[in-house]
Amino acid sequence: MSSPPLDGATLVPPRLRVRTVTVPDPGPLVAMLPETDAVAWLRGGDGMVAWGEVVRHKAAGPQDAEEWWTALVAQSDVESDLDVTIPGSGLVAFGSFVFDPDNTAVPSGMVVPRTVLGRRAGRAWLTQIGLEEDERRPAPVAGSVPPPPSGVRFEGGTLTPEQWRAAVSRAVGDIGAGLLDKVVLARDLVAVADADLDARWLVGQLSETYPRCWTYLVDGLVGSTPEMLIRLEAGLATSRVLAGTIQRTGDGRTDLARADALSRSSKDLEEHEYAVASVAAALEPFCSALNVPEHPYVLELPNVLHLASDVTAAVAPGVTALGLAAALHPSAAVCGTPTDVARGRIAALEHLDRERYAGPVGWTDATGAGEWAIALRCGILDETDRRRIRLYAGCGIVAGSDPEAEWAEAQAKLAPMISALVRPALARLAPALP
Numbered sequence: 001m002s003s004p005p006l007d008g009a010t011l012v013p014p015r016l017r018v019r020t021v022t023v024p025d026p027g028p029l030v031a032m033l034p035e036t037d038a039v040a041w042l043r044g045g046d047g048m049v050a051w052g053e054v055v056r057h058k059a060a061g062p063q064d065a066e067e068w069w070t071a072l073v074a075q076s077d078v079e080s081d082l083d084v085t086i087p088g089s090g091l092v093a094f095g096s097f098v099f100d101p102d103n104t105a106v107p108s109g110m111v112v113p114r115t116v117l118g119r120r121a122g123r124a125w126l127t128q129i130g131l132e133e134d135e136r137r138p139a140p141v142a143g144s145v146p147p148p149p150s151g152v153r154f155e156g157g158t159l160t161p162e163q164w165r166a167a168v169s170r171a172v173g174d175i176g177a178g179l180l181d182k183v184v185l186a187r188d189l190v191a192v193a194d195a196d197l198d199a200r201w202l203v204g205q206l207s208e209t210y211p212r213c214w215t216y217l218v219d220g221l222v223g224s225t226p227e228m229l230i231r232l233e234a235g236l237a238t239s240r241v242l243a244g245t246i247q248r249t250g251d252g253r254t255d256l257a258r259a260d261a262l263s264r265s266s267k268d269l270e271e272h273e274y275a276v277a278s279v280a281a282a283l284e285p286f287c288s289a290l291n292v293p294e295h296p297y298v299l300e301l302p303n304v305l306h307l308a309s310d311v312t313a314a315v316a317p318g319v320t321a322l323g324l325a326a327a328l329h330p331s332a333a334v335c336g337t338p339t340d341v342a343r344g345r346i347a348a349l350e351h352l353d354r355e356r357y358a359g360p361v362g363w364t365d366a367t368g369a370g371e372w373a374i375a376l377r378c379g380i381l382d383e384t385d386r387r388r389i390r391l392y393a394g395c396g397i398v399a400g401s402d403p404e405a406e407w408a409e410a411q412a413k414l415a416p417m418i419s420a421l422v423r424p425a426l427a428r429l430a431p432a433l434p
């Protein structure tokens with residue numbers, strides 16, 4: 001018999017028994033996910049899938065989650081037959097945090113799963129986590145095949161297109177008036193299917209189409225993000241900062257010309273600079289060495305091109321990925337400059353509960369290593385009606401922003417989720433097309 005999950009907010013930390021063993025390559029990780037409590041963190045075929053729930057913690061934010069995690073780790077009993085430490089093996093927790101705790105109806109949360117299956121650079125492991133002396137558990141078998149979404153239609157978002165473009169114009173006006181330098185405005189779109197959506201289908205589609213992004217599923221938050229807030233491993237922290245975007249056309253020569261134009265666009269370079277500066281300033285107090293590239297490069301994704309900078313830092317002993325995520329969130333890539341003014345303008349102009357969109361999503365292990373990406377290109381499944389999912393996308397607004405172009409940019413950022421949802425319908429139609 002397995003015990004019911006504990007709510008870590010109300011109890012002293014339980015003693016966890018953790019066993020990690022090497023396993024033969026399990027094949028596609030996503031295929032191993034069961035229907036319920038599925039968690040995923042995937043990139044280029046590697047990553048972790050997890051399920052079951054041993055402990056849950058309702059967190060105020062990453063800082064509070066770090067304190068809870070440190071106490072839990074201190075109480076755990078971990079055994080591993082791996083001959084090297086692989087980040088993510090052993091005791092691990094997955095989490096997702098709201099963008100703005102003062103402007104949301106939902107909590108942030110961390111979950112310790114019962115079973116984790118991971119693969120990295122050709123090595124696979126299985127971790128089982130329990131509360132008592134291990135009940136013997138059978139080796140995991142492939143999960144059921146998730147049903148594709150059917151009959152998907154879209155409902156308008158919180159603001160009409162006209163209202164959202166007007167909000168962008170007001171933001172440009174605020175910037176012109178010297179109130180702030182940059183603000184990121186988001187919009188939403190609700191997709192409704194005929195039957196309950198299975199997040200595993202979306203994870204499969206997203207991870208296949210966006211292998212360079214981090215595909216995630218945590219508590220019904222599902223997406224594939226190109227932006228890494230902070231990754232910490234062996235004392236080295238990396239942050240992939242994105243800001244400055246242009247849609248792709250699908251035509252190689254046109255896209256090359258667009259990439260060239262993006263890398264010279266003063267509006268996009270300005271927008272990018274704010275984001276990089278916010279990350280560098282937040283990392284500085286934690287590190288002995290910081291490398292901030294002088295010029296961004298162009299990151300090519302199937303739907304968009306982004307200006308990107310990979311910031312790296314050697315961090316002081318004792319610093320954890322969760323601690324760094326607490327310091328870095330919200331960066332100017334998803335909030336603005338100055339942070340507090342931008343946060344206030346977002347609350348006033350967006351009329352949207354961002355919930356966990358644009359917040360940190362990821363995992364931590366017992367050593368404090370981990371990856372916390374920014375939850376972008378995502379949707380949040382409706383807990384009370386699983387046929388519904390709310391999609392989100394936003395754009396950095398600076399003095400030179402044009403509302404029409406920003407609308408089109410947000411549409412391109414919604415494309416990964418929209419395509420994953422409607423692909424089965426398109427596949428059914430395709431043979432009938434001329």
Ligand SMILES: C=C(O[C@@H]1C=C(C(=O)O)C=C[C@H]1O)C(=O)O
Nearest residue numbers: 242243244245333393394395396
């Ligand atoms: C806010 C989003 O994306 C962010 C905004 C970007 C921009 O304005 O150019 C680019 C990447 C992200 O930092 C989103 O995808 O919803």
